[in-house]
Amino acid sequence: MTQHVTAAHTFSDSATTREWWRDAVIYQVYPRSFADGDGDGMGDLPGVTARLHHLSDLGVDAVWLSPFYASPQADAGYDVADYRAVDPVFGTLADVDALLREAHSLGLRVIVDLVPNHCSDRHEWFRQALREGPGSPLRDRFHFRPGKGTDGELPPNDWESVFGGPAWTRVADGAWYLHLFAPQQPDFNWDHPAVHDEFRSILRFWLDKGVDGFRIDVAHGLVKAAGLPDIGHAEQVELLGSQSVPYFDQDGVHAVYRDWRRILDEYTGAEGSERIAVAEAWTPTVERSALYLRPDELHQAFNFEYLTTGWDAAALRAVIDRSLAAMNAVDAPATWVLSNHDVVRHSTRFSGGDAARGLRRARAATLLMLALPGSAYIYQGEELGLPEVTELPDAARQDPAFFRTAGQGGLRDGCRVPLPWSGERPPFGFGPADGGPSWLPQPESWRDLSVAAQTGDPASTLEFYRAALAIRRTHPALGAGRGIEWLASPDGVLAFRRTAAAGSFACTVNLTSSPVALPTPGSVLLAGVDRGPGAGFEPGPEETVLPADSAVWWAI
The missing domain is CATH 3.90.400.10 (Oligo-1,6-glucosidase; Domain 2)
Structure with a gap:
């Protein structure tokens, strides 16, 4: 496995830097679970700032911060009481300034969450x-x-x-x-001009502070159909993301984002880089998502169709082709994401009940994602190979959906358990040595998954991510692009080539449960499994046997 190489982060006034978002790797920080600076068991902004070197060493381009605004925390901060204030549990506005200074000094851009569909009932x-x-x-x-x-x-x-x-x-x-979400989250009426005026002001407030962009929560939900008509379906949640409903993905949202784009375009970064907006838009098709990314609207949208596709070669190839075609039609980059704060971690989703298999598949899925043209999102902890925590006691849970559905749904707490940084016992360096337990309990087994335990171990998931991101940053055929060339491969295997003037690249992914022989396309850049005799993967000069549930990057 390739050793850890740290790539330098720099901003420069070039066309690629101005459009940095076209190939950016963006790391989601869920502040309450990232790092605790004051020892109260809850992550905070000083904790994030103190750990930014981890992200710089990892090799990402930007940090996306989930909400830290003043909030009663009925839904983990997505119920905002004051959009211009920091909740005391996370720090102060001065802490935001310090975080921005430190991030920018490390070459990291900062994207903040914006919640325009609803606010708190304490607003x-x-x-x-x-x-x-x-x-x-x-x-x-x-x-x-x-x-x-x-x-x-x-x-x-x-x-x-x-x-x-x-x-x-x-x-x-x-x-x-x-309230499309919790009762403590009343929906704004976006037919009212005062709502538009308020959010223009909020955008400018944070842009003036120096943030590099916004992730727009429920970007598809702002506008409701005229008259608020009945749906006439008894199980509406089953429709979401697959069929049209009168409160999501209404055409009127696009006027809002054209207005916001004009504001974003007024601002440029210190070296001319653009400020961006990313849509969380659950739509029936990727083609509908692409409408949010027309040249005068937003810059990116999360690819939920890709995220929700299972461990299946044919299905993944189809969604990759559809995604690239839809985004190329509006000259926007495709985005690729495997996990976030709302879904079961992909190392568990892909596991089929076998943790070792889940981790193998997660590594292979990461190489596939990072090899595709466009921008990629990493959710905190996936670089450590963290699994979903499925054994949380009910008394510890805080997800409002868990309580509103009598425990049958709302299992988002399992992907929000605080990160392990070091040590032999919980909370594994999450806070200072004299701090208390973390707000959600960590499994004892995470001692072997901490940042400290994995750093320097060439077989670890952390060093695997560091190596992959270093190669992605430096290889001329990786990053931004409009397409891939599919290569002939057996059923259950994905193989494609990307070509640049300075060098070509291939990615092969075996999604089957058995080894598969393939023509050797070149020299190995990075493998998701160990190499060498007896290790299960040893490339040959003409033919290579690709182990089950594995991926390899090749220089060609």
């Missing part, structure tokens, strides 16, 4: 709307409606919350308000 607009009662002009900034039934005792329509239950809550004066 001053909503609190005033409740205080003033029916007729308050503040109520027009949300979706307040009278109920149905003899005494208005029924919700205004049949919409369901993504977290389970009705999407409406009744207040003391009898009116109902819409």
Whole structure:
């Protein structure tokens, strides 16, 4: 396995730097679970700042921070009470400034989460709307409606919350308000001009502070169909992401993002690099997602179709082809992502109940993802090979969906367990030596998966990621691009070539449960399995046997 090579990070005033997002590797930091700076068991911004060298050494280009705004934390900060303040559990605005300075000094750009679909029920607009009662002009900034039934005792329509239950809550004066997520997260009414004005101001506030972009939460949800019509389907959550519903992916959202793009284009980084916006847009097709990325709208959108594709060669090839075609049509980069804070970690998703197999497949999936043209996202801890934590006690859970669905869903806590940094016992260096336990308990077995335990071990997942990212940064055929050339391969195997003037590259991935013989395409750059006699992978001059559930990068 290739040894760890740290690539230098620099910003320069070039066309590729201005469009840095076209091939960026972006690392998601979930602040409450990344690093604890003050010992209270909860991750915070000083903790992130102190650990940024880990990300620089890893070789990523940018950091995406999940919400750290002032919030009652009913949904881990996605219920924002004040978009211009930092929640005390995470620090202060001065801590944001320090984080930005340190990140930029290391060559890391910083993307912050923006939550425009809904706010907290503690947001001053909503609190005033409740205080003033029916007729308050503040109520027009949300979706307040009278109920149905003899005494208005029924919700205004049949919409369901993504977290389970009705999407409406009744207040003391009898009116109902819409919340597509938790009741503590009332949806904004984006037909109201004051909402537009407020978010223009919020964008400028953070851009003036120096952030390099925004990840837009529920980017597909801002605009609702006129009249808020019934859906007429009893199990609506099953429709999400696969069929059209009147509260997601409405065409009116695109006017919002054209407006925001004009603001983003007013700002440039210190060396001319662009400020960007990334859409979390769950849409029925990748072609619908591409509409968010037309030249006058957003820069990237998460590829959820790729994320939700299983360990299947034919299905992955199909989604790769569709993704590249859809993004090329709007001159946007494809994005590739395997895990995030809302889904089961891919080392567990791909495991079929066998942890060792899951890790092999996770490594192979990483090489496939990083070899594809465009931008890639890494979720904190996947570089350590962390599995999903499935044995959390109910008393420790904090995901609101877990409680609203009687424990049948809402298992997002399992991918949010704090990272292990060092040591033999929990919390594994998550906080200072005299700190308390982490907010979610870590498994004892994570002692062997900590950053300290894996650093310098050439067989470790951490050094594997470091090597892959160093090669991706320096190989001329990797990074941005518009397409790949598929190579002939047996069923269950993906093989493709990427070509540049200064050198070509091939990636081979065996997604079957048996070794497969392939023509040797070149010399090995990096393998997801150990090499050498008896190790299961030894490339030959003419033919190479690719082990089950493995991938190899080749220089050709």
